[in-house]
Amino acid sequence: MRWRGIMLTVSGALALAACHAKQAEVTLPRPVIAVVVHRDSKPVLATLPGEVNARYATPLSFRIAGKLIERNVRLGDTVTAGQVIARLDPDDAQRSLASAQAQLMAAQHRLGFAEQQLDRDRAQAQEQLIAMAQLEQTQDAYVAAVAQRDQALQQFALLKNQTEYTVLTADHAGVITAEDADTGQNVAAGQAVYHLAWSGTVDILCDVPESLLTALTVGSAASVSLPAVTGRRFTAHVRELSPAADPGSRTYRAKLTLDAPGPEVRLGMTATVTFADAAGDAQADDPITLPATALFHEGNAPAVWVVRPGDHALELRRVQLGRYDDRTISISQGLNDGERVVLQGVHTVSAGETVRAVAPLHPEDFAS
Structure with missing residues (x-):
C-alpha cells in the first residue's frame, strides 16, 4: 500500500509537469x-511587356551556288567564331580551279618566251641586225603576255576563293536560331542556310505608348524582371527609340540593353520592363x-x-x-x-x- 501511494504521487507529478510543459509550448x-x-x-511611370533578343542577328549563307552536302550544327546549338557549320559539294569548284591553274601556267610560259625574245631583239637592234618595227612588235607581244599572265593569276585567285567558299563558317560566336536549308538541297548564292544570334550584348524589346515619349530618351534607366528568372531584377538602359510609330499598334519600338544579363538570360524569354520617373524622389x-x-x-x-x-x-x-x-x-x-x-x-x-x-x-x- 505504501509503494502504491508513492507511485500514484509520482505519476500525478509527472502528468502535472507534462500539462505545464504543454501549456507553456502553446503560449x-x-x-x-x-x-x-x-x-x-521613385514613382513608376509604366510597366510594359517585353522580350529578350540578341542585339545582332545575321543570316549565314554561301557566297556561291551549289549542292549542300553537310550540316554540322542544329537549331539551338552554340557555335564559336570560325567554326565550320556547313559544306557545299566542292567538285565543280575544284575542277574550275584546276583549269585556272593550267591557264596560269600556260600564261607564265608564254610570258617567259616573250621576255627571252625581247632580250634577243634588243641585242640585235643595237647591232642594227633587225628593223626597229620588229623590235616594237616584240615589245608589244611581251606587254600582251604580261597582261595575260596577270589576268590568269587573278582568275586563279578568284576560283581559289570560290573553292574556299564551299565551306561555311560562323563569323561570330553565338546561337543558331533558325535552319533554312536541308542537306541535299541546291542553294543559291546568298540564300540563308542558318540564322545566328550573336552572343554577348542582350537587348530587351518593348513597345512604348505615345504618352510616355516625353518622359523617355536614349539612356533612360529601367528595371527588368523575367518570369523565368525568379527573385532577381536587372537594370537596363534605353539604347534606341523608334522615331516613327508602328502603323498597326501606334506604339514606338524601344530597345533596351541589359547591363549584366548573365547566363540564365536566354533569347526569347518574356520580360516585364518598369520605367521609373528619373526626376522623382520618395514622397x-x-x-x-x-x-x-x-x-x-x-x-x-x-x-x-x-x-x-x-x-x-x-x-x-x-x-x-x-x-x-x-x-x-x-x-x-x-x-x-x-x-x-x-x-x-x-x-x-x-x-x-x-x-x-x-x-x-x-x-x-x-x-x-
Missing part, C-alpha cells in the same frame, strides 16, 4: 515571415511595393497583416492597391513607411494573435 509566440516595408524610391504618398503573397482580404476589400510594434500582435489592415503585377502589388494607401508586414502564410493567421517576426530565409524570393 509561445508563433513565428511568421515578416519584413519592414519602405516606400518606393509621403509614394506607393509601397510588396510580393503578391502578402495580399489578404477583409470581406471584398484588399488587406494585409501588420505586426504591431508594441505587443507584436497581428492587425488586419485594409489597403488601397495601385497596381497588380505578376509577382508584386503596389499599395498606394493604408500602409506607413517602416511598418512590419507579413509576407507569407497570410491565410493561416488570425487577428490579435501574438507572433514573432522572422526574416525570409531567401530574401530574393520576396524581392519586389
